[in-house]
Amino acid sequence: MNEQLRKSIITKIISLITIIFTLILWMVSTKLKWIDPVFLPSPQSLWKTFLDLCHNGYKDSSLGLHIMQSMYRLLVALLLAFVTAVPLGIVCGMNSYILAIFEPFIEFYRPLPPLAYYTLLVLWLGIDNSSKIALLYLSAFAPLFLATLSSVKQVPKDRIHAALSLGAKRMNVLFSIIFPSCLPDIITGLRxxxxxxxxxxxxAEMVAATSGIGWMxxxxxKYLRSDVVFVGIFIMGGIAILLDGVIRLYQRKQFTWVGKE
Structure with a gap:
């Protein structure tokens, strides 16, 4: 067994022991009522709440519908961000004059808290899914654009010049050299x-929403249903781990050299 594999196994064991210890401490503290159940429900009560939500839903909507509504808003926003931020990042990375047009606006809104301009989006787009998707889109656009822009600027110039000297067209250089070279960083930016x-x-689900895991x-x-809050948080955390895991799996399969020394 090599050193890297042994270290990986040990770290996973440590993580597993930590999770088990935390769960035991949680069960003991709630069993002995060290903490008020309003603030920290027991794992058993959360499991019962989860089963109840699966069976009866929440506020006349099933748990699956809440999750699907949230995922619809998120995935549509991410798709729109990908098909706009990546091409714009590549173009801006190749042309400093075009970058000068877009950079001031992106750098202005990027550090703003989403709630600072959410009210404007509601005024402009209404209270339905459009404003919610727009908010998620804007929050995803900037990091994806900046990752693409930075990656384009790091593509070796001699690689581009060599292709041009061999008769390649600029579109061939774009799709055969620049985009493949930037793809690992683009996927990292997508994460x-x-x-x-x-x-x-x-x-995004705070204003005039009646569905979605965040809204739930x-x-x-508001009603001190801490059991539902905790279940919702665990569901959101599980979905986040799943989404990130899918992207990381794609990275490992497609870019085996990334992160290797």
Whole structure:
């Protein structure tokens, strides 16, 4: 067994022991009532709440519908961000004059908290899914654009010049050299964009929503339904891990050299 594999196994065992210890401590603390159940429900009560949500749903909508509504808003926003931020990032990386047009606007809104401009999106686009998707889109656009832009600028110039000197057209250079060279960084940018957009999901479902896992958590908190809040948080965390895991799996399969020394 090589050193890297042994270290990986040990770290996974440590993580598993940590999770088991935390779960035992949680069960003991709630069993002995060290903490008020309103603030920290027991794992058993959360499991019962989860089963109840699976069977009866929440506020006349099934749990699956809440999850599907949230995923629809998130995935549509990510798709729109990918098909706009990546081409624009490539073009801006290749042409500093075009970058000068878009960079001030992107750098202005990028550090703003999403709720700072969400009210404007509601005024412009209404209270339905359009404003929510727009908010998630804007939160995902900037990190994806910046990752693409940075990657384009790091493509070796001699690789491009060599292709041009051999008679390649600029479109061939774009699709055969620049885009493949940038793809690992673009996927990394997509991971970041997914995390940022996912963390904005609750804010996107705050206004005039009646479905969505983020809305469910927010609505339950108004009635001190901490059990529903915790179940919603665990569901959101599980979905986030799943989404990130899919992207990481694609990275490992397609770019085996990334991260290797």
């Amino acid at each position: 970041t964009a997914t995390g940022v957009a996912y963390s904005t999901l609750v804010a 958590v927010l609505d339950a908190s």
